[in-house]
Amino acid sequence: MFKKIITPFEVMKAPHNMALIAFWLVAVIGFWYLSTTGQKHLLPSPQSVLTGLGEEYQEGLVPHIMSSLSLCAQATFWALLVSLPLAYLSTLPLFRPVIQGISKFRYLPLTGITFYLATSPLISSGRAMQVGVLVIFMSVYFVTSLLSVIADIPEEEFDHARSLKMNRWEVLWHVIIRGRIDYAIEILRQNLAIVWMMLVTVESIVMSAGGLGTIIKNADRYANHGRIFAAQLVILLIGILLDYLLSELRYSFPYVNRTQK
Amino acid sequence: MKHEYKLGGTVLLVDNVSVTIGDKPIIENVTMEEHDVIRDGHNQGQMIAVVGRSGRGKSTLFKAITGLRKPTKGRILIPSDEANKPIEVKEGDVGFVDQKYTLFRHLTLYNQLKLAAQKGSTPESEIHGRVMELLSKWGLEKAKDQYPGHCSGGQRQRAAILSQILSSGYFLVLDEPFSGLDVGNVEDVKSMLRLVNASHELSTIIFSTHDIELAVELADKIYVIGFPSEDKQIGTIVSAFDLKTLGLAWQSYGKEHIDLVHDIKKKILAS
Ligand SMILES: Nc1ncnc2c1ncn2[C@@H]1O[C@H](COP(=O)(O)OP(=O)(O)OP(=O)(O)O)[C@@H](O)[C@H]1O
Ligand SMILES: [Mg+2]
Numbered sequence: 001m002f003k004k005i006i007t008p009f010e011v012m013k014a015p016h017n018m019a020l021i022a023f024w025l026v027a028v029i030g031f032w033y034l035s036t037t038g039q040k041h042l043l044p045s046p047q048s049v050l051t052g053l054g055e056e057y058q059e060g061l062v063p064h065i066m067s068s069l070s071l072c073a074q075a076t077f078w079a080l081l082v083s084l085p086l087a088y089l090s091t092l093p094l095f096r097p098v099i100q101g102i103s104k105f106r107y108l109p110l111t112g113i114t115f116y117l118a119t120s121p122l123i124s125s126g127r128a129m130q131v132g133v134l135v136i137f138m139s140v141y142f143v144t145s146l147l148s149v150i151a152d153i154p155e156e157e158f159d160h161a162r163s164l165k166m167n168r169w170e171v172l173w174h175v176i177i178r179g180r181i182d183y184a185i186e187i188l189r190q191n192l193a194i195v196w197m198m199l200v201t202v203e204s205i206v207m208s209a210g211g212l213g214t215i216i217k218n219a220d221r222y223a224n225h226g227r228i229f230a231a232q233l234v235i236l237l238i239g240i241l242l243d244y245l246l247s248e249l250r251y252s253f254p255y256v257n258r259t260q261k
Numbered sequence: 262m263k264h265e266y267k268l269g270g271t272v273l274l275v276d277n278v279s280v281t282i283g284d285k286p287i288i289e290n291v292t293m294e295e296h297d298v299i300r301d302g303h304n305q306g307q308m309i310a311v312v313g314r315s316g317r318g319k320s321t322l323f324k325a326i327t328g329l330r331k332p333t334k335g336r337i338l339i340p341s342d343e344a345n346k347p348i349e350v351k352e353g354d355v356g357f358v359d360q361k362y363t364l365f366r367h368l369t370l371y372n373q374l375k376l377a378a379q380k381g382s383t384p385e386s387e388i389h390g391r392v393m394e395l396l397s398k399w400g401l402e403k404a405k406d407q408y409p410g411h412c413s414g415g416q417r418q419r420a421a422i423l424s425q426i427l428s429s430g431y432f433l434v435l436d437e438p439f440s441g442l443d444v445g446n447v448e449d450v451k452s453m454l455r456l457v458n459a460s461h462e463l464s465t466i467i468f469s470t471h472d473i474e475l476a477v478e479l480a481d482k483i484y485v486i487g488f489p490s491e492d493k494q495i496g497t498i499v500s501a502f503d504l505k506t507l508g509l510a511w512q513s514y515g516k517e518h519i520d521l522v523h524d525i526k527k528k529i530l531a532s
Contacts (some may be wrong), residue, residue: 127402159329160421164428165353165380179367255367255408 041225048226056215056230064190065238068211072199072242074131076188079138084184086139087146100191103144106137113137114205126206133202138195145187149180182253189246196239212238263508269297270340272307272432272465273326274347278335280321288318288325288496291335293484297463298505306431306464308454310476313486314529319469320360322486323434326350327357329517331456339432340463353380356425356433360440363416364409369407372398373492377424395423399453415446419453427455431464433457439470451479473522474514475530481510485525487532499532500525 004010005020012020030045036045044052053061090099113136117129153175161171203213212235219227250260275293279286298305311319324330328350338347364373374376374392383391396402401417409417418438425433438450451484458464470476476483487499502525504510509517 114472154361154363156359156361159324159357159359160363160365162329162352163327163355163357164377164424174365174367179365181367253367255410257410 038194044225044229049229050226052219052224052226052228053234054231056219056227056234059215061215061234063162064210064212064215065234067209068203068213069238071127071130071134071203071209071211072192072196075134075138075195075199076192078135079142082135082190083139083142083146086143087150088172088177090143090147090150091176096239099143100147101148102140106140106144108140114202118206125209127209130199130209132203134195134199137198138191140236141191141194142187145191146184149183150176150189153180182250182256187248189243189250192242192246193239196235196242200235263392264300264505264511266305266510267299269299270297270339270345271338271347272297272340272463274291274338275322275326276336276338278322278337279324280318280323280330281333285342286495287321288486289460290326291322291486291496291498293498293501295482298481299462300511304459304462306458306461306466307482308458308480309465309467309497310480310483311467311469311486312471312473312476312483312525312529313496313499315471317486317488317532319486320436321496323357323436323467323469327355327424327434328352328452329357353429354432355500356422356429358418358421358425358433358435358438360437362414363423364417364424369406369408370401370412373409373420373424374427375429380428381430384471391401392427395427399423414441418450422453423443431457431461433464433466435466435468438468438469439472447475451475454479473525474518477504477509477522477525478514478517481505483525485528485532487529489532500528514522 004012032043034160035042051061078235082130086095086099086102092203114129114133116124117132123129123132157175157179158171161175165210166174200216203209203211204217205213207214207217212231215231216228219231271294273293273295275291278291279289281287293309295307295309298307311322313319321330325332328337329352337350339350340346341348364370365376368376371392374395375388378388378392379385393402396405401416401419401423404412404416407416409420412420422433422435435454438454439447443449454466454468458466468479481504483502483504484498485500485502486496488494489497489499502521504521507517507521509521512518
């Protein structure tokens with residue numbers, strides 16, 4: 001048994017895997033308790049985190065969560081609206097240079113854009129500025145990943161569509177757009193992690209619009225570790241939930257195998 | 262016994278074709294001419310095999326014949342609707358089944374065939390009936406609502422062949438249709454190809470294979486593609502065997518077939 005769990009690529013039975021997960025959960029929580037017992041704490045104690053969570057709840061944690069989710073949804077919506085057509089248009093020679101150029105913008109620093117948008121007379125509200133920053137970043141990563149999905153499609157798939165007398169637009173539709181929609185969702189899922197993290201940062205820059213970032217920033221101000229920790233945990237759990245929902249959405253396509261990466 | 266046959270019009274002319282990819286010449290001066298084979302009392306199509314060692318350009322030649330890759334030099338002609346007016350092949354004119362039996366991953370087998378039929382000559386009102394008929398004739402009825410990712414290799418291959426038949430008609434190019442199949446599947450594919458071949462007078466099937474026995478058993482013409490010499494590593498036709506003139510076509514496999522296999526293998530090894 002012990003030998004098995006330290007053998008590379010060894011496949012375990014489901015109950016054994018559950019036991020391993022339980023073991024690690026207990027270990028992490030145990031470590032947390034232990035690390036908060038001494039004089040100098042590495043982490044805030046579970047009690048202080050719970051208290052922090054309670055206080056945050058009283059101060060409107062749920063509306064803040066809703067505000068963050070709505071910001072995330074708006075940014076995702078606009079980013080998809082921008083990047084999907086851009087990626088699909090990258091198959092046209094006319095647009096290829098521009099779109100490949102856009103993908104390079106992921107090396108642009110966040111702060112500069114945020115600063116620019118915050119001072120731009122075109123952007124009226126704090127919320128609009130937050131959406132703007134996130135859309136720019138999401139689109140840039142999204143386009144990059146989509147370009148690589150398109151580049152990875154085997155030539156045979158294009159040949160198959162062409163051999164069925166499809167014109168180029170139909171090939172684009174069947175092979176790239178419909179044929180890779182589940183990949184687009186997977187990319188969204190992977191990039192959401194970056195966006196979710198960035199969202200908190202953006203929210204803590206413009207605090208007026210509320211959101212989870214505001215909560216962290218507030219807790220930070222009073223150096224209340226329990227509250228910071230509680231807010232972090234909430235953000236983490238919501239992030240994991242979003243991740244789970246998107247992966248379920250992807251598997252809801254009947255032709256996607258669960259084992260497939 | 263040697264079977265009587267006559268030759269009709271040209272069904273395929275590969276006229277001095279060269280293909281260069283990037284600046285690397287892959288095949289050069291390939292010429293093939295195929296005629297309609299006419300036998301009394303038979304709906305006789307043509308069955309052509311292309312053999313040769315790996316990397317000699319079989320797949321490249323097939324992409325040119327199916328119009329998927331334009332030859333750098335030369336032309337490829339097929340008959341058009343008008344008599345004596347051959348046209349240059351373009352993508353979609355000739356069916357192509359690649360070695361991986363590629364299908365659309367997001368469509369069920371039924372929907373694949375329906376889409377293919379909409380691209381072909383079947384009138385809209387008859388598509389459902391025709392697709393269902395083919396599905397059951399080829400043993401795919403039970404799998405009709407499955408996606409390619411959940412089908413066996415054999416099922417995918419049959420669906421890929423049917424897609425091409427529905428969209429392009431009876432001129433089919435198959436790249437290594439026998440590779441990776443078990444003994445039973447090989448027999449299935451053989452009878453499928455014979456079925457397609459006998460279904461239409463102008464039916465023409467071109468396939469590549471590394472199984473020379475199988476090529477000799479099925480084909481009535483065999484081309485060997487290889488390098489002409491040690492220092493010229495560009496694929497071209499190095500020999501052609503017409504099993505019809507040799508009296509070996511449409512016969513049961515015998516001693517003379519075995520001898521021919523031997524000859525062909527020698528040619529392949531030398532190129
Ligand atoms: N898209 C491509 N770009 C560059 N070289 C290519 C391309 N396609 C094929 N080639 C080269 O052309 C040569 C012939 O390839 P091809 O696939 O036609 O051979 P083949 O006879 O079908 O081989 P096999 O029996 O292994 O399938 C090979 O050297 C291959 O590397
Ligand atoms: Mg090949």
